[in-house]
Amino acid sequence: NAGVMQNPRHLVRRRGQEARLRCSPMKGHSHVYWYRQLPEEGLKFMVYLQKENIIDESGMPKERFSAEFPKEGPSILRIQQVVRGDSAAYFCASSLTGGETEAFFGQGTRLTVV
């Protein structure tokens, strides 16, 4: 049973380009969460999705960031027109029931904007 799969592991983008981060949850999990971790800091919640629905996007910046979790395929976190401040580790987590259960984290995508 594969864990949460994220790709790419490392992504380098120039300022103004788009970054697309992918996350496949654990088999059987339909609840997906995205978190951002700036260097030397804790994880900050960004968005919570279930299949084809955004449930909570209260942690997502209003501009340039979007997320989806289509019926088929992985969840995608998309950052348009990246800036240096977007450089961070982006972690995806999945859970079985979406409340009061442990979250399983992927290995993360380390985004560097140059």
Add this chain to the structure above:
Amino acid sequence: GQQVMQIPQYQHVQEGEDFTTYCNSSTTLSNIQWYKQRPGGHPVFLIQLVKSGEVKKQKRLTFQFGEAKKNSSLHITATQTTDVGTYFCAQEGSSNTGKLIFGQGTTLQVKP
């Protein structure tokens, strides 16, 4: 908004010494989770505490949940170099959706 304060931010110990990290909330928590993140790695779930005053042990790790469910601690007895990493507590957001609010983490360094 909801916040979880975690102290200390950094701790350097000699191998064999004990280590404790503390987590405090201004609000009553329904539960608290602890995660460990190795350098360059991803958070890995350690445990969840639910009941007031709960104490759970995992080998050399002891987790406590306060009587008022507003604080928690993780204690490691006789640290080893394999304990190196950042330990995070996390509380569930008020919406009960599984969204986690993380403390700032305590980074543990162990000198052999």
